[in-house]
Amino acid sequence: MTLRDYIESLRHKTVAIIGIGVSNTPLLELLLAEGIRVTACDKRSREQMGEQAEHLEQLGCELHLGADYLKDLDADVIFRTPGLRPDVPEIAACVDRGAVLTSEMEVFFEVCPCTIIAVTGSDGKTTTTTIIAELLKAAGKRVWVGGNIGHPLLCEADGMLATDYAVLELSSFQLMTMKHSPHIAVVTNLAPNHLDVHRDMAEYVAAKENIFRHQSGEDVAVFNADNAVTAEQSRRAPGRARLFSRQDEVADGVFLRGEDIVCRSGGHERVIMTAGDIKIPGVHNVENYMAAIAAVDGLVPDEVIRDFAREFGGVEHRIELVRTYRGVRYYNDSIASSPSRTIAGLRSFHEKVILIAGGYDKHIPFDVLGPEIVE
CATH class of the missing domain: 3.40.50.720 (NAD(P)-binding Rossmann-like Domain)
Incomplete structure (x- = not known):
């Protein structure tokens, strides 16, 4: 259609x-x-x-x-x-x-003529989506970016070609009623979030699962093997399930071996780059790159990935250096609106951090954040 x-x-x-x-x-x-x-x-x-x-x-x-x-x-x-x-x-x-x-997004899935790659998760969605889109562009692909970032794509669908790529960031709110899934799905991680809207964690997870629930056997879904919820979800993927992990080697996907970021597929493996090649700070950004690599494997040459990682400075509001004043570096990490995101940001620094935080109550438990701040 x-x-x-x-x-x-x-x-x-x-x-x-x-x-x-x-x-x-x-x-x-x-x-x-x-x-x-x-x-x-x-x-x-x-x-x-x-x-x-x-x-x-x-x-x-x-x-x-x-x-x-x-x-x-x-x-x-x-x-x-x-x-x-x-x-x-x-x-x-x-x-x-x-x-x-x-919804606008659901209809887009019905009428889009090109390959759709979509990213969801509690943390890392925007950065991972941006990395995927920019890698495809660097490889010479025609790319449309939408969902939570970019701009609405439905009205532009008639201008898309079958050889293009639509790269989307999807929230749990968008996914709640989705009856279509992308050709390539990425779930970065899942932790309590938006419980001021969702009835409970189970409903939140179920909404996120729609990103791969309606896939065909030929589609691909990428999951975080280090996250208990997403690792369990990978067993229900209708198509090919790929994993990424900082902690363990995986049979199909991307993992960290020492400092090397390794991609394994069909029993063969190759080193894409090292963690040190990544310009943006934080181990969570190593995970974002591993998720993106698992998604674009076969679409983007390894050297393009490596060159891009060395130059890409990140997305605004995510550990963004605002200025240095009297020897103090001030960072804007205002996207960190949940405990898991805040923890990831704090772990990006080796020095002592003065944390300035606030916001409204999303009904998320803060048990894990307290000890991290004290530490």
Whole structure:
């Protein structure tokens, strides 16, 4: 199915788009331009939306705004914003009446003509996604980056070629209702996170598992062998399961032997580079590279990987050196919004660290973080 086919399938249906944010706005404008009947629902007031509300109404959109934005929700097809649970009563009632619940990302999987590589996990998603995308570009591939980073890709699907690569970072919120999986899936690790939205850890893990649950036998899934949850998940992969590990050698995947990063496939192994070749600090970034290498093995030459690792300075907000002032180095690691991420950041430094931390409660246990800070 192409994007054009999908739009035509909506021609005589009513569509509701919940959440007028970054991922849904391009879709909303596309459907309105095609003459599709669309109702846009957003909990922001008209005043909070400002000129955007007037702009959408001029395009022919019906708006449901404010605290009661889901009241009287009724449509044949409902696009859910990632941050909204799919089982809120108003949506559940529509689904019971026969509505199709989907999302911008789910439809992208249906219409994308090229190979999709997707990354999820509790930590390291953005860095690993970026490494994969940049390695493919360095190898001369045409690459589209989207999901949690980049920009929404659905509206660009008709411009993609079968020889291209779409590299996506996917959150648990996006994955909750996914019925499609990528050709190559990567799960960096899993630790308690977003328990202010998910009912419990089991639901969080189940959502993440959708990244490989619907794969075919010809697809590939990459898992962290050093993480108990992801190591167990690897046994349920429908296709080829590859592992990466800093602690042990693996039969199929990437591992650390001394300082050497080794890739093993089909009984053959080769040294890709050393951990010292990686410019960005931290053992967690060694893991990010191992995950990326397992994903692009066979697509990117080893020397391209090695040269890239020596030059790549990392992604902003991740152990990012802000400045040095009076002999003190100040780092921005604001992405570390969970204990596991904070611990990984702290372990990147050999000197004593002054930690400045704060944020809102995501209902995550802090038991493991306390001793690490004291140490």
